[in-house]
Amino acid sequence: MVQELIIRLTSDKLPAVLHVQTTAIKAIMEFMGERRIPQIMPLLLSPITDPLNHSVFDAEIEYYDQRLQLTKSMTMHKPLILMGKLKAFYCFSPNIRLELKELADTGRHLIEFTQLEMEFKDYNKWKFMEFVEGLVRHVIARVKDECEKELKLLGRELRVPKRRFKKYESSELASRFGPGFEERASEEEEEPFWILDFKREFYDREDKQQRGYYHNYDLVWPEGFGEALSGGEREYEYEEVIRKMKEQGMDLSK
Numbered sequence: 001m002v003q004e005l006i007i008r009l010t011s012d013k014l015p016a017v018l019h020v021q022t023t024a025i026k027a028i029m030e031f032m033g034e035r036r037i038p039q040i041m042p043l044l045l046s047p048i049t050d051p052l053n054h055s056v057f058d059a060e061i062e063y064y065d066q067r068l069q070l071t072k073s074m075t076m077h078k079p080l081i082l083m084g085k086l087k088a089f090y091c092f093s094p095n096i097r098l099e100l101k102e103l104a105d106t107g108r109h110l111i112e113f114t115q116l117e118m119e120f121k122d123y124n125k126w127k128f129m130e131f132v133e134g135l136v137r138h139v140i141a142r143v144k145d146e147c148e149k150e151l152k153l154l155g156r157e158l159r160v161p162k163r164r165f166k167k168y169e170s171s172e173l174a175s176r177f178g179p180g181f182e183e184r185a186s187e188e189e190e191e192p193f194w195i196l197d198f199k200r201e202f203y204d205r206e207d208k209q210q211r212g213y214y215h216n217y218d219l220v221w222p223e224g225f226g227e228a229l230s231g232g233e234r235e236y237e238y239e240e241v242i243r244k245m246k247e248q249g250m251d252l253s254k
Contacts, residue, residue: 012153013153013154015150016147016149016150016153016154017150017154019147019150020143020147020150020151020154023142023143023146023147024139024142024143025092026142027138027139027142027143028090028116028135028139030138030142031134031135031138031139032090037088037089037090037118038086038088038089038090039089039090039091040081040089040090040091041091042071042074042091042092042093042094042117043071043074043077043093044070044071044094045061045063045068045069045070045071046068046069046071046077047066047067047068047069048069048076048077049069049070049071049072049073049076050071050072050073050074050075050076051076051201051202051250052072052097053200053201055100056072056097056098056099056100057098057099057100058098059096059098070096071093071094071095071096072095072096072097073093073095073115073117074091074093074117075201075203078117078119079119079203079234081119082119082121086121087120087121087122088118088119088120088121088123089118089119090116090117090118090119091116091117091118092114092115092116092117093114093115093116093117094112094113094114095112095113095114095115096111096112097109097110097111097112098111099111107226108226108227124215124233125196125215125216125217125232125233128231129165129167129194129217129219130164132219132229133161133164133165133192136161136192136219136228137160137161140158140159140160140161141160143158144158144160159190159191161191161192165191165192165193165194165219166189166191166193166194167193167194167195167196168185168193168194168195168196169195169196169197170195170196170197170198171197173185173195182195182218182220182226182227183224183226185220186220186221186222186223186224186225186226187223187224189220189222189223190222190223191222192219192220192221192222192228193219193220193222194217194218194219194220195217195218195220196216196217197213197214197215197216197217198214198216198217198218198232199212199214200214200216200230200232201216201232202235202241202244202245202247202248202250203234203235203241203244204216204232204233204234204235205232205233205234205235205236206235206240206244214232215232215233216230216231216232216233217230217231217232218230
């Protein structure tokens with residue numbers, strides 16, 4: 001294991017990867033800045049954090065009379081921040097998720113990672129998806145232009161999507177591919193695409209006229225790279241939030 005680490009640290013690929021990453025982060029900040037969307041600093045410790053929709057070990061510490069958790073994501077904090085004057089914001093948020101051992105080989109469950117978090121007060125899913133498509137195109141174009149040498153070293157050729165991304169209902173892909181439909185669809189597609197309607201978190205908005213349909217979505221990379229982004233419209237009516245928390249057996253006293 002030590003030998004493998006040394007090989008990776010001394011590889012020519014490491015500076016190339018870091019240069020691509022730096023260029024992508026710079027492009028994100030540029031895109032947000034041009035639209036006057038402010039960046040906030042992330043929270044690392046809080047009395048609350050994302051409950052997630054699967055089991056993990058909670059990373060907690062006791063500090064005087066408080067129990068504080070390391071941030072799994074800022075999902076619970078983001079709507080609170082928008083209760084003020086801000087209409088939108090973004091941040092690069094470090095996340096700690098102490099996943100169960102049986103998820104070690106899935107390829108999509110890390111115990112530590114940093115993600116781009118963003119929240120918009122007045123966007124429905126269609127407006128947000130259009131925004132994200134513009135962001136993705138901008139970042140890919142900038143990396144392609146500025147990292148030609150690094151991409152060649154890494155054996156990657158980037159294509160900038162030139163049209164709106166395809167949209168699929170989750171039920172459509174489940175019928176077509178069966179279990180693991182997101183991964184199967186990712187392997188078949190050649191450009192990023194959206195999957196709509198997952199029954200996932202208690203705070204995702206359910207359609208009142210079509211019960212069981214949720215206004216959430218995943219953005220999925222092509223070529224088998226899988227999920228890029230997961231999000232949805234927020235449930236904003238108190239009674240609906242409580243109903244869905246009870247349905248999931250959540251402890252309302254916390």
